[in-house]
Amino acid sequence: MAKEITSTSEDFNKWYTDVIKKAELVDYSCVRGCVILRPYGFAIWENITGVVDKLLKKIGVENVSMPLLIPESLLRQEKDHIEGFNVEAAWVTCGGGKELSERLCVRPTSEVLFCSHFSQIIESWRDLPKLYNQWCSVVRWEKTSRPFLRSVEFHWQEGHTIHSEHEEAREFTITILNLYADFFRETLCIPFILGKKTEKEKFAGAKETYTVECMMKDGKALQSATSHFFGSKFAEVFEINFRDKNNAEKLVSQTSWGLSTRVIAAIIMVHGDDDGLVLPPKIAPIQIVIIPIFPKREEILKKSNEVFENLKNLFRIKFDASDHTPGWKFAEYEVKGVPIRIEIGPKDVLNDECVLVRRDTREKKKCFIKDLKKNLDTMFEDINKNLYLKALKNMESRIFKANSWNEMVDLLGYGGFIKTLWCGAPVCEEKVKNELGLSSRCMPLKNKITEGVCPVCGKEAITEIFWGKSY
Amino acid sequence: MAKEITSTSEDFNKWYTDVIKKAELVDYSCVRGCVILRPYGFAIWENITGVVDKLLKKIGVENVSMPLLIPESLLRQEKDHIEGFNVEAAWVTCGGGKELSERLCVRPTSEVLFCSHFSQIIESWRDLPKLYNQWCSVVRWEKTSRPFLRSVEFHWQEGHTIHSEHEEAREFTITILNLYADFFRETLCIPFILGKKTEKEKFAGAKETYTVECMMKDGKALQSATSHFFGSKFAEVFEINFRDKNNAEKLVSQTSWGLSTRVIAAIIMVHGDDDGLVLPPKIAPIQIVIIPIFPKREEILKKSNEVFENLKNLFRIKFDASDHTPGWKFAEYEVKGVPIRIEIGPKDVLNDECVLVRRDTREKKKCFIKDLKKNLDTMFEDINKNLYLKALKNMESRIFKANSWNEMVDLLGYGGFIKTLWCGAPVCEEKVKNELGLSSRCMPLKNKITEGVCPVCGKEAITEIFWGKSY
Numbered sequence: 001m002a003k004e005i006t007s008t009s010e011d012f013n014k015w016y017t018d019v020i021k022k023a024e025l026v027d028y029s030c031v032r033g034c035v036i037l038r039p040y041g042f043a044i045w046e047n048i049t050g051v052v053d054k055l056l057k058k059i060g061v062e063n064v065s066m067p068l069l070i071p072e073s074l075l076r077q078e079k080d081h082i083e084g085f086n087v088e089a090a091w092v093t094c095g096g097g098k099e100l101s102e103r104l105c106v107r108p109t110s111e112v113l114f115c116s117h118f119s120q121i122i123e124s125w126r127d128l129p130k131l132y133n134q135w136c137s138v139v140r141w142e143k144t145s146r147p148f149l150r151s152v153e154f155h156w157q158e159g160h161t162i163h164s165e166h167e168e169a170r171e172f173t174i175t176i177l178n179l180y181a182d183f184f185r186e187t188l189c190i191p192f193i194l195g196k197k198t199e200k201e202k203f204a205g206a207k208e209t210y211t212v213e214c215m216m217k218d219g220k221a222l223q224s225a226t227s228h229f230f231g232s233k234f235a236e237v238f239e240i241n242f243r244d245k246n247n248a249e250k251l252v253s254q255t256s257w258g259l260s261t262r263v264i265a266a267i268i269m270v271h272g273d274d275d276g277l278v279l280p281p282k283i284a285p286i287q288i289v290i291i292p293i294f295p296k297r298e299e300i301l302k303k304s305n306e307v308f309e310n311l312k313n314l315f316r317i318k319f320d321a322s323d324h325t326p327g328w329k330f331a332e333y334e335v336k337g338v339p340i341r342i343e344i345g346p347k348d349v350l351n352d353e354c355v356l357v358r359r360d361t362r363e364k365k366k367c368f369i370k371d372l373k374k375n376l377d378t379m380f381e382d383i384n385k386n387l388y389l390k391a392l393k394n395m396e397s398r399i400f401k402a403n404s405w406n407e408m409v410d411l412l413g414y415g416g417f418i419k420t421l422w423c424g425a426p427v428c429e430e431k432v433k434n435e436l437g438l439s440s441r442c443m444p445l446k447n448k449i450t451e452g453v454c455p456v457c458g459k460e461a462i463t464e465i466f467w468g469k470s471y
Numbered sequence: 472m473a474k475e476i477t478s479t480s481e482d483f484n485k486w487y488t489d490v491i492k493k494a495e496l497v498d499y500s501c502v503r504g505c506v507i508l509r510p511y512g513f514a515i516w517e518n519i520t521g522v523v524d525k526l527l528k529k530i531g532v533e534n535v536s537m538p539l540l541i542p543e544s545l546l547r548q549e550k551d552h553i554e555g556f557n558v559e560a561a562w563v564t565c566g567g568g569k570e571l572s573e574r575l576c577v578r579p580t581s582e583v584l585f586c587s588h589f590s591q592i593i594e595s596w597r598d599l600p601k602l603y604n605q606w607c608s609v610v611r612w613e614k615t616s617r618p619f620l621r622s623v624e625f626h627w628q629e630g631h632t633i634h635s636e637h638e639e640a641r642e643f644t645i646t647i648l649n650l651y652a653d654f655f656r657e658t659l660c661i662p663f664i665l666g667k668k669t670e671k672e673k674f675a676g677a678k679e680t681y682t683v684e685c686m687m688k689d690g691k692a693l694q695s696a697t698s699h700f701f702g703s704k705f706a707e708v709f710e711i712n713f714r715d716k717n718n719a720e721k722l723v724s725q726t727s728w729g730l731s732t733r734v735i736a737a738i739i740m741v742h743g744d745d746d747g748l749v750l751p752p753k754i755a756p757i758q759i760v761i762i763p764i765f766p767k768r769e770e771i772l773k774k775s776n777e778v779f780e781n782l783k784n785l786f787r788i789k790f791d792a793s794d795h796t797p798g799w800k801f802a803e804y805e806v807k808g809v810p811i812r813i814e815i816g817p818k819d820v821l822n823d824e825c826v827l828v829r830r831d832t833r834e835k836k837k838c839f840i841k842d843l844k845k846n847l848d849t850m851f852e853d854i855n856k857n858l859y860l861k862a863l864k865n866m867e868s869r870i871f872k873a874n875s876w877n878e879m880v881d882l883l884g885y886g887g888f889i890k891t892l893w894c895g896a897p898v899c900e901e902k903v904k905n906e907l908g909l910s911s912r913c914m915p916l917k918n919k920i921t922e923g924v925c926p927v928c929g930k931e932a933i934t935e936i937f938w939g940k941s942y
Contacts, residue, residue, distance in 0.1 A: 065516075068624050070502070141566040
């Protein structure tokens with residue numbers, strides 16, 4: 001089965017498509033640009049949402065649900081915002097058998113709905129802050145589509161908060177960025193660069209956009225989560241006022257932030273290999289699969305079942321007693337990226353042992369069944385560490401520093417990020433985009449700039465910046 | 472605060488609207504017929520989905536996600552189905568700045584999408600059954616709207632399964648009906664009648680529809696969850712074939728079933744009273760609220776906090792140390808239906824005691840703090856029992872048996888269900904509808920019919936049936 005996957009070196013894009021299809025993550029639907037999330041793919045998303053939802057609730061975020069449809073007049077109120085989404089909008093024009101008097105947009109994002117609600121419920125400083133989130137799907141009429149990377153409909157969470165002070169709102173933007181960062185590192189074992197987007201690349205209507213920028217195995221960038229600071233830009237338009245402690249009318253300060261099924265693309269392209277998925281244990285729908293060797297021998301089946309019963313409340317575990325060959329099963333669960341396989345054969349039964357096989361390194365380890373729990377805990381920890389470090393090594397080895405335009409040109413062929421200084425001028429960013437085909441990824445939060453010049457124009461630099469090709 | 476709620480006896484509909492607004496369950500949005508689920512309302516839904524999702528997974532149901540939009544041609548393939556939904560459809564006609572060549576319907580339900588997917592992935596009997604579910608929102612262009620009862624957009628779960636045999640599919644329809652029934656009884660403390668819908672009232676395209684029919688405090692019926700058996704009606708149209716064990720081509724047999732945010736309406740109208748919500752403990756966002764009497768006294772605050780810390784990992788609990796008066800807080804959490812309130816005053820601190828107050832019966836109970844956990848457990852059990860029995864008593868006292876047309880007419884004024892025999896003829900059902908204003912609710916699964924005649928036409932009866940006014 002694994003053999004039917006194109007190798008990463010032969011054609012990375014084809015490999016990606018093969019993997020998601022073979023691992024049964026998605027199926028193409030009869031609706032243009034929309035995919036079906038199959039049970040295995042959706043289970044990954046459920047595990048992701050489970051972790052992120054807990055993290056958000058821990059810092060006081062509350063879930064709500066806003067309507068799916070947005071009246072055109074509401075969407076048009078903030079002009080930068082509608083400009084950013086106008087071409088991607090899908091419009092409902094007919095409902096209940098009649099032409100509607102006003103078109104309704106299928107939400108591409110819900111800033112304006114939250115604003116309209118906030119303006120209704122906020123009266124005084126006592127009502128602030130409001131830290132809201134919703135899990136939903138949104139629709140953007142993309143011309144091309146690739147599962148998890150770009151599709152007309154996709155699932156995400158969108159957070160929307162309002163605060164009494166700009167400083168508090170900006171800090172919250174960074175709090176969320178760090179929450180995402182922890183999630184990528186601790187749960188997904190994915191390294192990243194945290195940074196700020198340039199004016200050109202920031203979110204439509206935002207004052208500042210912060211990003212978790214990840215690098216895929218092929219050296220390309222994936223913007224994997226973003227956090228936006230709005231200040232009072234929307235609050236002014238939507239009149240979200242409150243009375244402060246001195247009874248003076250003030251505008252709220254606002255943020256929004258999101259993480260989508262794109263993170264599944266990141267998981268696939270950061271950890272996957274030529275045999276398929278390699279899933280981080282914390283979000284793997286099946287963390288352990290038990291495969292009996294000679295499944296027809298009763299003592300093997302019995303022992304395997306015993307092991308399963310002992311572990312089933314501790315891990316997400318599957319016992320595959322089906323009549324496929326062990327070889328078929330090995331390949332099947334390798335494609336599906338199951339982190340640990342437990343093999344139980346005739347000798348193992350005699351010795352009260354089993355064999356643990358790691359998906360990430362292929363290492364095998366014999367282990368007494370009585371020590372299983374301890375060994376599995378250690379192995380999961382090792383897998384987490386190894387996945388992260390391996391990905392970090394790949395990312396670091398593909399970040400190239402350039403001091404001049406010529407160095408930038410020379411580094412183009414290597415694939416990866418190019419790190420330079422930058423003067424901050426959009427015209428230089430444009431030139432890099434047009435002549436080198438690289439977009440600005442972000443200006444790192446950990447900015448180590450001392451002195452130097454922009455390699456594009458030679459003027460004094462104000463920031464470090466990462467350039468790359470992106471998904 | 473509680474005083475601002477209209478009493479149930481004065482105007483039940485107004486009471487309902489007051490409660491959902493005062494308890495901050497929803498807010499009206501600027502989108503016609505769509506409401507905003509606020510944190511407290513959405514938290515109830517999250518608790519409901521949490522329980523139901525576990526129950527479904529326990530019997531092998533897997534979650535998936537289908538597209539939000541349905542091409543018109545796909546929706547039109549099964550003619551009874553589209554007839555049922557045609558007038559309620561909302562159509563996307565414009566996307567990416569262009570008129571679409573084919574209209575897309577915002578899903579009112581997803582049978583046809585599941586069918587289209589099933590036909591792609593099913594090959595042999597080995598692939599069956601498929602037990603799928605999705606949590607999502609759907610859109611139906613209703614003319615009138617009332618939060619949780621009827622709205623243009625609402626949240627639900629829709630399950631879709633296919634099986635190799637009709638008998639297995641029909642049995643699964645009943646398995647799900649019983650799962651819903653257990654959920655209503657055990658989790659929501661709501662009694663019900665389980666039954667089969669008449670031909671007139673069944674789901675568009677289904678062969679049989681089963682229902683969980685609940686009675687609200689005002690005697691009106693709420694169809695609260697449904698389970699449909701399709702046989703091969705859709706399978707034929709969408710060509711969902713498989714090879715059976717003898718390698719013969721066969722059509723699958725199908726079911727679908729759903730439960731929506733309507734259950735929140737049921738919770739409100741079955742348990743609520745003149746002071747607001749009365750929430751069943753298992754789905755209450757706040758199960759216990761701790762209210763310090765004299766919150767400025769340090770020893771009271773300290774003791775309250777101690778109690779909170781000891782209980783916070785065992786229950787969903789809130790410690791309200793805000794500077795509102797105890798009286799304000801009592802009313803606030805009564806409106807919100809919090810099942811148990813813990814009061815801690817000066818004497819309590821001295822005696823290491825506290826006072827427990829039940830929302831459902833208003834009973835107060837002194838309790839040593841060291842015995843709190845045990846007392847709370849018992850009290851929650853008592854609340855569950857009391858809520859169920861009280862609602863059951865209301866329902867049973869409002870089910871009236873009628874043997875003749877005149878008896879039916881006489882019983883009209885009482886509000887509640889009228890139980891009669893029925894010959895099964897649609898014309899008799901129509902007559903009851905048109906002349907008495909009652910719709911058929913269901914033919915009970917526990918059908919105790921012996922011999923008798925239909926009170927409408929006098930012909931021989933074939934079933935018992937419940938009639939009622941419904942939401």
